[in-house]
Amino acid sequence: MTRLTRAEQQRRTHEHLLAAGRQVFLRRGFLAATVEEIAADARYTRGAVYKHFGGKEGLWLAIIEADADGHLRGLREALAQATSRDEVIAALNPVDVADKDAAKWSAAAAEVLAATAQQPETAALIAAIQRRHDDEVASLLAEHTRRLRLEPAMPLDQAVVMLGALGIGLALRQTVAPAADPAAILTHVLDTLFPPYTREP
Amino acid sequence: MTRLTRAEQQRRTHEHLLAAGRQVFLRRGFLAATVEEIAADARYTRGAVYKHFGGKEGLWLAIIEADADGHLRGLREALAQATSRDEVIAALNPVDVADKDAAKWSAAAAEVLAATAQQPETAALIAAIQRRHDDEVASLLAEHTRRLRLEPAMPLDQAVVMLGALGIGLALRQTVAPAADPAAILTHVLDTLFPPYTREP
Numbered sequence: 001m002t003r004l005t006r007a008e009q010q011r012r013t014h015e016h017l018l019a020a021g022r023q024v025f026l027r028r029g030f031l032a033a034t035v036e037e038i039a040a041d042a043r044y045t046r047g048a049v050y051k052h053f054g055g056k057e058g059l060w061l062a063i064i065e066a067d068a069d070g071h072l073r074g075l076r077e078a079l080a081q082a083t084s085r086d087e088v089i090a091a092l093n094p095v096d097v098a099d100k101d102a103a104k105w106s107a108a109a110a111e112v113l114a115a116t117a118q119q120p121e122t123a124a125l126i127a128a129i130q131r132r133h134d135d136e137v138a139s140l141l142a143e144h145t146r147r148l149r150l151e152p153a154m155p156l157d158q159a160v161v162m163l164g165a166l167g168i169g170l171a172l173r174q175t176v177a178p179a180a181d182p183a184a185i186l187t188h189v190l191d192t193l194f195p196p197y198t199r200e201p
Numbered sequence: 202m203t204r205l206t207r208a209e210q211q212r213r214t215h216e217h218l219l220a221a222g223r224q225v226f227l228r229r230g231f232l233a234a235t236v237e238e239i240a241a242d243a244r245y246t247r248g249a250v251y252k253h254f255g256g257k258e259g260l261w262l263a264i265i266e267a268d269a270d271g272h273l274r275g276l277r278e279a280l281a282q283a284t285s286r287d288e289v290i291a292a293l294n295p296v297d298v299a300d301k302d303a304a305k306w307s308a309a310a311a312e313v314l315a316a317t318a319q320q321p322e323t324a325a326l327i328a329a330i331q332r333r334h335d336d337e338v339a340s341l342l343a344e345h346t347r348r349l350r351l352e353p354a355m356p357l358d359q360a361v362v363m364l365g366a367l368g369i370g371l372a373l374r375q376t377v378a379p380a381a382d383p384a385a386i387l388t389h390v391l392d393t394l395f396p397p398y399t400r401e402p
Contacts, residue, residue, distance in 0.1 A: 029315060029316075029319075031232065107314065107315040108315065110311040110312070110314065110315045110373060111311070111312060111315040111316075113308065113311065113373045113374070113376055113377055114230060114308040114309065114311045114312040114315070114373070114376070115230075115312075116376065116377055118230075123376070123377045123378075126377050126378075127377050127378035130374075130377070130378060131378065153389070153392075153393045154386070154389035154390075154392075154393070155389075158381070158382070158385060158386045158389060161371075161374065161381045161386060162367065162371075162386045162389070162390060164370070164374070165367055165370030165371040165373070165374050165383075165386075166363065166366055166367045166370055167370070168370045168373060169365070169366030169367055169368070169369045169370030169371075169373075170362075170363075170366040170370075172311060172314045172315070172366070172369060172370075173314070173331075173362065173365070173366050175314055175315070175317065175324070176314050176317055176324045176327050176328050176331070177324075177327075177328035177331060177332065180359070180362045181359070182366075184359060185355070185359045185362060185363045185366075188354070188355035188356075188359060188363070189355075189363060189390075191354075191355075192354045192355070192393040192394065193393070
């Protein structure tokens with residue numbers, strides 16, 4: 001095995017801890033997850049978690065920031081390739097909304113949001129990550145709906161907040177009553193959000 | 202003061218504990234709330250909470266069931282009086298979606314939903330309350346959209362789940378970033394849900 005430089009080792013530790021954090025938050029939820037369990041899962045010490053992320057909240061923030069970036073990259077690519085209204089809708093419809101892990105992840109996210117009602121500093125950090133993501137999505141949508149001459153049924157900045165809120169709300173309901181069909185509901189909402197006619201050129 | 206019968210006393214205790222539960226869940230969230238604090242708020246013993254509701258979860262279930270019934274009564278009345286599409290939309294648009302207490306209450310509800318991911322029995326009880334409420338709302342909407350010749354943009358049972366999920370999702374976001382305008386977003390969604398044309402008679 002090639003010897004790693006110190007920077008490479010650090011980056012690797014960072015990635016391992018992010019991956020272990022995801023697993024443990026998914027398994028336990030946010031509140032019940034402990035730095036001990038995350039460190040043990042990644043086969044590092046608790047100290048490594050504190051050194052890299054400052055603690056459990058910092059690790060959570062790093063994960064949702066990485067996820068927001070990943071979602072944005074995927075969306076940018078899918079929208080760049082979209083040539084029709086249906087492809088815009090498909091790009092926005094998360095493939096995993098009915099997925100059990102997605103529902104559990106949203107439940108963990110809801111726990112964090114509920115808990116941060118009492119913690120203005122964490123709330124501000126989460127809000128900043130969310131706002132940056134939402135602004136980018138709105139500006140991508142503005143670009144591509146213009147290109148494809150689509151006429152959204154509501155202002156795009158509100159549409160983005162709406163889709164995010166609906167996604168987490170549907171996932172939360174899934175954890176309690178998996179009877180509803182969240183994918184069908186999202187498809188209907190996206191259908192009405194981008195009515196099937198195009199602007200006059 | 203008139204002496205109360207035993208049944209009247211019991212009913213009164215029940216109501217006082219429900220009211221105290223609301224206050225404490227709103228103040229602390231669900232997980233941090235304790236039976237001790239609720240009992241102290243209502244000026245009863247912990248035993249009274251256990252006797253009337255079996256504990257904190259039972260009290261929570263009693264509160265959300267009472268709220269679901271109250272919402273349904275109000276909606277039934279408002280829809281019965283509605284004579285136009287705009288009045289149907291107004292009846293469905295919760296007046297308090299941007300309200301701070303409503304956001305905190307939804308955060309508490311989200312905490313419960315997240316926690317019940319691990320508790321199938323409580324999840325089943327919550328799901329039953331929610332399903333009964335949603336079914337009644339869908340059937341009320343079916344009756345009055347037919348009467349007013351409105352053509353909903355998606356199946357009404359899905360629309361009801363969608364509005365509930367959107368409501369809790371928007372409220373959760375409000376706890377973190379009160380920048381978005383949830384009332385405007387809900388109005389847009391309701392506008393597209395009931396397009397402004399009527400069926401041919």
